[in-house]
Amino acid sequence: MGILNEVIRVGIADMNIVKEPMTIRTSGLGSCVGIVLYDERKKIAGMVHIMLPDSSLGKSDRINVAKFADTGIYALMELLKAEGVRPMALKAKIAGGSQMFQFGSSDTIRIGPRNVEAVKQELKRLSIPIIAEDTGGSSGRTIEFNPTESMLNIRTVNLGTKEI
Amino acid sequence: MDSDNKITDMHLDVLKEVGNIGAAHAATSLSQLLNRKIDMYVPNVKLVSFDEMFDLAGGAEKIVAGIFLRIKGDLSGSMFFVLPVESANHFIRRLIGDETFDFSSPNLPEIGVSAMQELGNILSGSYLSALSDFTGLKIYPTVPSLSVDMVGAIVSFGLIEVSHYSDEVIVIDTQIREESEEGISSVNGHFFLLPDPSSYVTIFRSLGVM
Numbered sequence: 054m055g056i057l058n059e060v061i062r063v064g065i066a067d068m069n070i071v072k073e074p075m076t077i078r079t080s081g082l083g084s085c086v087g088i089v090l091y092d093e094r095k096k097i098a099g100m101v102h103i104m105l106p107d108s109s110l111g112k113s114d115r116i117n118v119a120k121f122a123d124t125g126i127y128a129l130m131e132l133l134k135a136e137g138v139r140p141m142a143l144k145a146k147i148a149g150g151s152q153m154f155q156f157g158s159s160d161t162i163r164i165g166p167r168n169v170e171a172v173k174q175e176l177k178r179l180s181i182p183i184i185a186e187d188t189g190g191s192s193g194r195t196i197e198f199n200p201t202e203s204m205l206n207i208r209t210v211n212l213g214t215k216e217i
Numbered sequence: 218m219d220s221d222n223k224i225t226d227m228h229l230d231v232l233k234e235v236g237n238i239g240a241a242h243a244a245t246s247l248s249q250l251l252n253r254k255i256d257m258y259v260p261n262v263k264l265v266s267f268d269e270m271f272d273l274a275g276g277a278e279k280i281v282a283g284i285f286l287r288i289k290g291d292l293s294g295s296m297f298f299v300l301p302v303e304s305a306n307h308f309i310r311r312l313i314g315d316e317t318f319d320f321s322s323p324n325l326p327e328i329g330v331s332a333m334q335e336l337g338n339i340l341s342g343s344y345l346s347a348l349s350d351f352t353g354l355k356i357y358p359t360v361p362s363l364s365v366d367m368v369g370a371i372v373s374f375g376l377i378e379v380s381h382y383s384d385e386v387i388v389i390d391t392q393i394r395e396e397s398e399e400g401i402s403s404v405n406g407h408f409f410l411l412p413d414p415s416s417y418v419t420i421f422r423s424l425g426v427m
Contacts, residue, residue, distance in 0.1 A: 064268040065277075065373060066384060081277035081369015084377065104373065104380045112382045120380060153374045154285050154362045164377050193370025195278055210280055210366050211323060 060197065063087075066120035068101035068129050070136060071200055078197035082149035084165035086122065086172050086188070089146045089198045089205055090129055090181060092138045098200040099133050101125040105164075106171030122171035130179060143181045146205045146217060147172055148196050150188040165189065185217035223427075224264060224387070224417070231424050233262040236389040236410065238351055239344035243408065246343040247393070250336070251311055256394045257408070264385050267376050273390055274299045274407055277369030281305075282320050284337030285375060286361040288345065291354035291423075292416035295375030296344075298337045298361075299368065300393075300406040309333055320365050330363055337361035340408060344391075352423040375411055382414040 061071045063079040071077040073096040079087050082102065091098035101119050105111075108121040118124040130140060150169035169188045176183055185205065187194070192209045199206070208214045236259035244257035263269075271277040274297075282305035284298040300308065302320045310318050312332045320329070341358045349356045364371050379386045391408035412420055421427035 064266075065271070065369065065376075066267060066380070081271065081367040081373070083366070083370030083373045085373055104377065110381055117384050120384070151370070153364050153366065153370055164374075191364075193367040195367065 063100045063102050065102050066104050066117055068099060068119045068125060068132070070097065070099040070129075070132050071198070072097050073199075073201040076197050076199045078195070080195045082194045082196065083151055083153045084149070084168060086147055086149040086165075086168045087194075087196045088122075088126055088129070088172055088176075089196075090126070090133060090143050091146070091198070091200055091203055092133070092142045093144065093203050094142065095138060096200045096203075097133065097136055097138055098198050098203075099129045100198060101129045103168060103172070106167045122168060123175050126172065126175045126179065126181075130181075140179070140181075144203075145176050145181045145183045146185045146198070147176075147183060148187040148194050148205065148207055148217075151190045151192055151194070153191060153193070187215070187217055228421055228426055229262045229264070229387070231426050232387065232389055232420070233259050235348060235351055235424065236262060236391060239347040239410075240391045240408070242343040242347040243340045243391075244393075246339050247336075250339060251308065251395075253311075254396045256396065257391050259389060259391050262387065262389050264387055266385055267373070267380070270376065270386055270388055270409075271369050271372060273388060274368045274372055274409070275301065277367060279368045280321075280366065281368055281371065282333060282363065282365050283368075283371035284333065284361045284363055285371065286337065286341055287359045288356055288410075288412075289359065290356045292356060292412060292419045293378075294410060294412035294416055295378065296341050296358065296411070297372060297375055297409040298340055298406070299372070299409065302365065304406050305333065305365075308336065312336070325365070333363050334361050337363070344408070344410075352420065354419065354423050372409075375409075378413050379411065386411055387417070
């Protein structure tokens, strides 16, 4: 009856969760990082697409938690907890953080690598192990996670497709 | 970000007017360079979400040749010249006289890359000098940089600055069309100007609307 292969889309500075048999996807990651947190046994996963390393960089009163590595990963974990996932069961796969251009303003230089570092630091703080990663380089990525297999599919323009 | 609360349709209309002046100059330069009639106009100036910004350029996953440069001086911001790969091929083949040139080939010949960067230079230069004349502000473009990749990956780089302040961006979109002999517009491209939020007040003051 239902549509089996439905894909949940996650925008930039956005997050969502998914249960098998559906998959979850975000498109065109550049310096941004896509973080997948998943429970292998329950086959539930969440994805957040962050743009900046740290919420202290936010210069507005109201912040979008999904925009920053620290607040985004934490909020995603809370969303999954509300679905009955135990934080201890969570594992992570991450992709993105490339350097698309070699220059920028002082705030944007090395933003990709800085995002990756911040993501790893926050996952470490929350004791969530990183099972696989595809980060850095200078290519954009579109990623899709399948909670049934716990696999992350990564597509690039110049380097083909892979699964991690 | 308090100034984005004050941005009204009137402000956006003024930016549209400025954008059209810049676009007219850039179109003239491009027409001369390619010896073809090129039309450039500003369909809209909008305050959009980041995802909507990608949609304007064809969607986050669309593969494009993107030229990125920063604006410095009295105001700061990012500029993008985004062409679908087929359109970029069309322009560059004409410029360098090599019908085999292809932006989707893994090893790009240097001459095509240089030509594309030069195209970005000429377009942004004429656009910004018109903007500078009109506003009285000193504006300088940095050297342009080229990437052939997904819209989301390329354009998000120019949104990093804005993202510190807001989840929305003022986009001065400029559509590029070429009129061919058959009268069909064969090239479709976009030219985006994204002022940094810290420059919004500077721009509107220089235009006498704030």
